[in-house]
Amino acid sequence: MSSPSDTLHESSPAPTEANPHREALEQAYGPLEYSVYRGQQRVVVPAEKSFDVLALLKQRGFDLLVDVSCVDYLEYRGATDRYGLIYLLASTTSNERLTVRAFVNDPEPAIASVVPLWKAANWLEREVWDMFGIHFTGHPDLRRLVMPEAFTAHPLRKDYPLQGRGERHNFPVITRDHS
């Protein structure tokens, strides 16, 4: 997945017109993997620079953090990295969109939290931690969001089975005396 050339379909050619955001990013951080597919702009940044890149993009007008999510590339053909973080950015004034991706790997996947930039990231990052076990350094309140606190696995990882590992049947029952 790291290069767009191994796709089954022909990707749209990179836009010929100058892209100011790309230029600004490459000026600050050197050449980045930039691609366009179905008219959507994507850029891959190194995980250790992700916070700085996102801060720069926020300054450049991407004021709305639409989503923070993750993909586990464990079973993906040709993938070299395990987890791909996805930051979907949008601008409320120019209506541009940009997808920023960063890859992290086992054994301790971690990336800088963007809560200082967008408060919207708070729960979105908690969900990614819950579902994928990616640690967001600097997050103010990194608790599980959806699964119960006692849950140990990260269910959206590809090595977690669809039907679970029997947590449902072994769930502790609270009786009236102990409640």
Added chain:
Amino acid sequence: MMSIAPAEHEAHPESRSEDYLWTLNFGPQHPATHTTLRLVLKLEGERVVDADPEMGYLHSGFEKIGEHLTFNQYVTVTDRMNYISPMANNVAWHHAVETLLGIELTPRGSYIRTIIAELARISDHLLCNGAVGLDTGAFTFFLYGFYQREVIYDIFETLCGARFTNSYTRVGGVSQDFTPLVIEKIRSFLKTFPKTLDDMERLLNRNRIFVDRTKGVGLLTKEEAINRGATGPVARASGVTRDLRRDEPYLAYADLDFQVCCASAGDCYARYLVRMQEMRESLKIVEQALENLPAGPVNVGIDQRTALPNKKQVYSTIEGTISHFELAMSNRGFEVPCEETYAAIEAPNGELGFYIVGDGNDQAYRARCRPPSVLHFAMFPHLIRGHTLSDVVAVLGSLNIIAAELDR
């Protein structure tokens, strides 16, 4: 109703002894949460000092299931996300799938999807505003809204046989074309609904009790709305003029004339007004789309091998038979690129998008849903701090949190 001091004037929670604070558990089963969500409120007398929202009680692993169902099968799961407007979820899901697969809808197909998405918006706003009315004591208003939802359910039932979980869309089109009876029912709804809407506005817009309970409550500034990722009516009530129907026209919205409804106050009352006004705009959209409904096929052609052919084609043409078998066989199906796309629509609740990763199979490798409810629920403590316990339901209702969409 006492006047409410803004949150900034409240003393910081740490500055007083915790002993005076009272912790109240609100939900997960409570009539006024409407769905299964929980709030742990810290109260000082009747004043809410802090709130800790908790979710996950309705978590059903929809995103995990999305990795194991085909693009057509998963639409049944999207019904169950925001079950107040399942049609909008159907449209959002297949809009995202078609973006990934690069399928262009037929004009009739896109107009039909526009119409049902707008009807879904009306039914969602009716319930949301109705629930705000109900929670603040206006039961009649709620019943007016619920009766009209029934009419929309009736239209959907005539259209696809299901009232609640419609599963109406398919990759490359929809499951049923509009029949004359459906068009007639939508036309009669367009005629009768504005009158009810007038009645509803007369009931609440200047109702002293309702205005006192919602005006100035749950204030969200424009900067906070953007920073906290608010979309849809919640953002527009705070002055963010963002509407994907206008800003990134999808389906048939580019051909249609409508206004983006905004307010600047950012309180519960503004969110109520924006939703009321959006229903009128939705009516305009439905009317224009219905009167200009293009003729022609509703699904993309058999030659593209993406939409399931109808039964007549399957039984009477060789192309239809082949196409049906190929799409139904597990090793044929769609041609899915090894790529990732994000596509969103302006759902009644806000930006509802799907980030789909394709890996060549006709199941998504990853089907991430971007639910507007999560971001709206996350800002709840910010909105409620400094208000009274009775305002909790007004704020909660005006955010339109649907737990099934929240937890997925």
